[in-house]
Amino acid sequence: MDNKKSYLGLVGLLLVGFIGNIDISVVNIALPSIEKYFNSDLNTVMWITLIFALVSTSTLIPICKLGDMFGRKKVLLICLIIFSIASVICAISHSLSILILGRGLQALGASALMTISIPLALDIFPKEKRNLIAGIWGAICALAIAVGPSLGGYIIQCSSWRYIFFINIPICLISFILIFSFTEESFNQNGNKSIDFIGTIILAAALSTLTYSLTEGNNYGFTSKRILALFILSAICFIGFTPLEKAISNPIIDFSLFKIRSFSISSCTIGFLTIISVIFSNFINFFFNGISNYTASESGNIIFFYALGLMISSIIAGKLTTKFKISTVVFFSVIICIISIFLVTHVTPNTTKLNFIIILFIAGLGSGAPSGQLVASALSDVPNEKSGLASGLTNIIAKLFFLVLTAIMTCSLTYRENIAFNNTKKYLISNVSSSQVLDKKTKSIIKGSLVSLNENNFSLIQKNITLNLKKDAQTTIKNSSDTKTRELLLQKTPYINNYLTKTIKTTKVELKKNYSNAFTTTFKLSFIFLVISILLCPFVNPSHKYSD
Known part of the structure; x- marks a missing residue:
C-alpha cells in the first residue's frame, strides 16, 4: 500500500481512537443534565456509566479474539456500525431505560474502537515506523481525554445533551469510509482460534448481579430477599468462574499470570x-x-x-x-x-x-x-x-x-x-x-x-x-x-x-x-x-x- 493510502487509513483509525476516548468523558459531563431531563435519580442515571463499563469489561477479550480469527478490519467496521447505531439510539431515546440499553450497545462497539484499531494501525506501516505511530496514537488519545470535558460542556450549553451522541455519527461515517477504502485486512496468525463464550457469560452475570445489588441495595434493602439472592448468585458465578478459566485453554482471564508478583500487584x-x-x-x-x-x-x-x-x-x-x-x-x-x-x-x-x-x-x-x-x-x-x-x-x-x-x-x-x-x-x-x-x-x-x-x-x-x-x-x-x-x-x-x-x-x-x-x-x-x-x-x- 502506498504512503498516501496508508496515511489516509491511519487518519480513519486515529478518528476511531479519538471518538472512543472522547465519548466517555463527554458522556460523564452530560450525566447531571440527563438526570434532570428524565427527572431521575443518581442511582438510575449512573447506570449509563455502569452499563458501559460492564459490557466493555465482559466483551474486551472476545472482541479482540474475533478480530484475530475473522480479520481485525472486518470486526472493527462491524463494531463501528454498532457504535453508530447505538449512538443514534442514545440520541433519540425518550426514556432513560432506552438510553441505558443504547449505552450498553455502544460499549459493545467501543470495545473494538479502543483495542482492535491499535494493532490495525501498526500493521499498516513497516516496523521501523511503529514507535512513531504508537506515539501519534497516544497523543490523539490524550487530546481526546483533554478536550472531552470542555467539548461536552460546550455542546450541552449550546444545544442539548442529545448532540453529544449525534456528533459521533459524522465522525464514524468518515472513519468507516477511510478504513474501508485505505486499510488492508489484518489477522493474528499465531493466536488461539477459539473464544470462551461460557466464561464471558459467567463473568458478565457475576459483574451485573454484583453491580445491581450494590446500586439498588438502598432501594430494596440490603437484607431483602431480592438483593441477598443477587449477592449469592454473584458469589456463585465468581466462584464457578475461577476453576472454569483454569481448566480451559483459551480463558478470558489467564490465572497463571497472577503467579507473577509484579503483574498481580501492579x-x-x-x-x-x-x-x-x-x-x-x-x-x-x-x-x-x-x-x-x-x-x-x-x-x-x-x-x-x-x-x-x-x-x-x-x-x-x-x-x-x-x-x-x-x-x-x-x-x-x-x-x-x-x-x-x-x-x-x-x-x-x-x-x-x-x-x-x-x-x-x-x-x-x-x-x-x-x-x-x-x-x-x-x-x-x-x-x-x-x-x-x-x-x-x-x-x-x-x-x-x-x-x-x-x-x-x-x-x-x-x-x-x-x-x-x-x-x-x-x-x-x-x-x-x-x-x-x-x-x-x-x-x-x-x-x-x-x-x-x-x-x-x-x-x-x-x-x-x-x-x-x-x-x-x-x-x-x-x-x-x-x-x-x-x-x-x-x-x-x-x-x-x-x-x-x-x-x-x-x-x-x-x-x-x-x-x-x-x-x-x-x-x-x-x-x-x-x-x-x-x-x-x-x-x-x-x-x-x-x-x-
Missing part, C-alpha cells in the same frame, strides 16, 4: 487507583451541577484541568522512572492522590472555581504518573508469548475495579443523600413547629403537606403548601358566616406567604449543605483504596529490572 494497584477517576470524572460532575450550580460548560472547563494534570504527569513519570524505582514514583504519586482527596473532602457549596481547578489538577498529577508505569511494571516479567494476553488483562482489571468502585460509591452517596434529605425534612418540620407566626391549625396543614415531601417534588413545596392552605381557607369561608373570620383569614395570608418564602429559602440552603456533606463523606471512602495502594507500592517493581 494490576491490583492500577485497579485501586481507578477510584480517582471515579470521583474526578464522574461524581464531581454531580457536585458541580447540584451543589455549586455550575453550568455544564463551566464544569467541563474545570475538569479539563484534571485531564491536563494527567497528561503532564504521564510525560514526567517516564523520565522519573529512569532515575528511580517504579515503586518510588508510584508511592509519591499516590501521596499526591491522597492530598487531592483530602482537599475534595473539605469542599463546600461556597468553594471557588479556582480552588476546584487546583484540586482537580493535583488529582490529575497524582493519577497520571502511575498509570503507564504500572502497566509497564505489570508486563515486565510476563513471558513474551503471553504479553498480549497480559496487556488485555490489565485493561480488564482496571475496568472491573472501575465498575465495582463506581457501584460502591453510588451506593454510599445514595444512602447519604437519603439521610441528608430526611435531616432537611426534619429541620423544616421543626422550624414550622417552633414558629411564632403560625397558628396551630396552619402548622397542622403545613405538616400534613410535608408528609409526602420527597426529592422529586421538593421544588414544588411552597406551591403545594400554599394550595392546601388556600383550600382550607376557602372551606372555612364557605362554612362561616362570620365576617371577622373572613377578614382574619385574608389578613394573615400575606404573613404566612412571607414566612413560607423565608423558611423554604433557608431550608434550601440547609439541604444544599447537607447534600454537600453527603458528597464529602462519600469521598472519604477513597482513603481506604488509596491506603491499600500505598501498601502495595513496595512490591510493584519488576524483578528483572531491579534484581539488585
Whole structure:
C-alpha cells in the first residue's frame, strides 16, 4: 500500500481512537443534565456509566479474539456500525431505560474502537515506523481525554445533551469510509482460534448481579430477599468462574499470570487507583451541577484541568522512572492522590472555581504518573508469548475495579443523600413547629403537606403548601358566616406567604449543605483504596529490572 493510502487509513483509525476516548468523558459531563431531563435519580442515571463499563469489561477479550480469527478490519467496521447505531439510539431515546440499553450497545462497539484499531494501525506501516505511530496514537488519545470535558460542556450549553451522541455519527461515517477504502485486512496468525463464550457469560452475570445489588441495595434493602439472592448468585458465578478459566485453554482471564508478583500487584494497584477517576470524572460532575450550580460548560472547563494534570504527569513519570524505582514514583504519586482527596473532602457549596481547578489538577498529577508505569511494571516479567494476553488483562482489571468502585460509591452517596434529605425534612418540620407566626391549625396543614415531601417534588413545596392552605381557607369561608373570620383569614395570608418564602429559602440552603456533606463523606471512602495502594507500592517493581 502506498504512503498516501496508508496515511489516509491511519487518519480513519486515529478518528476511531479519538471518538472512543472522547465519548466517555463527554458522556460523564452530560450525566447531571440527563438526570434532570428524565427527572431521575443518581442511582438510575449512573447506570449509563455502569452499563458501559460492564459490557466493555465482559466483551474486551472476545472482541479482540474475533478480530484475530475473522480479520481485525472486518470486526472493527462491524463494531463501528454498532457504535453508530447505538449512538443514534442514545440520541433519540425518550426514556432513560432506552438510553441505558443504547449505552450498553455502544460499549459493545467501543470495545473494538479502543483495542482492535491499535494493532490495525501498526500493521499498516513497516516496523521501523511503529514507535512513531504508537506515539501519534497516544497523543490523539490524550487530546481526546483533554478536550472531552470542555467539548461536552460546550455542546450541552449550546444545544442539548442529545448532540453529544449525534456528533459521533459524522465522525464514524468518515472513519468507516477511510478504513474501508485505505486499510488492508489484518489477522493474528499465531493466536488461539477459539473464544470462551461460557466464561464471558459467567463473568458478565457475576459483574451485573454484583453491580445491581450494590446500586439498588438502598432501594430494596440490603437484607431483602431480592438483593441477598443477587449477592449469592454473584458469589456463585465468581466462584464457578475461577476453576472454569483454569481448566480451559483459551480463558478470558489467564490465572497463571497472577503467579507473577509484579503483574498481580501492579494490576491490583492500577485497579485501586481507578477510584480517582471515579470521583474526578464522574461524581464531581454531580457536585458541580447540584451543589455549586455550575453550568455544564463551566464544569467541563474545570475538569479539563484534571485531564491536563494527567497528561503532564504521564510525560514526567517516564523520565522519573529512569532515575528511580517504579515503586518510588508510584508511592509519591499516590501521596499526591491522597492530598487531592483530602482537599475534595473539605469542599463546600461556597468553594471557588479556582480552588476546584487546583484540586482537580493535583488529582490529575497524582493519577497520571502511575498509570503507564504500572502497566509497564505489570508486563515486565510476563513471558513474551503471553504479553498480549497480559496487556488485555490489565485493561480488564482496571475496568472491573472501575465498575465495582463506581457501584460502591453510588451506593454510599445514595444512602447519604437519603439521610441528608430526611435531616432537611426534619429541620423544616421543626422550624414550622417552633414558629411564632403560625397558628396551630396552619402548622397542622403545613405538616400534613410535608408528609409526602420527597426529592422529586421538593421544588414544588411552597406551591403545594400554599394550595392546601388556600383550600382550607376557602372551606372555612364557605362554612362561616362570620365576617371577622373572613377578614382574619385574608389578613394573615400575606404573613404566612412571607414566612413560607423565608423558611423554604433557608431550608434550601440547609439541604444544599447537607447534600454537600453527603458528597464529602462519600469521598472519604477513597482513603481506604488509596491506603491499600500505598501498601502495595513496595512490591510493584519488576524483578528483572531491579534484581539488585
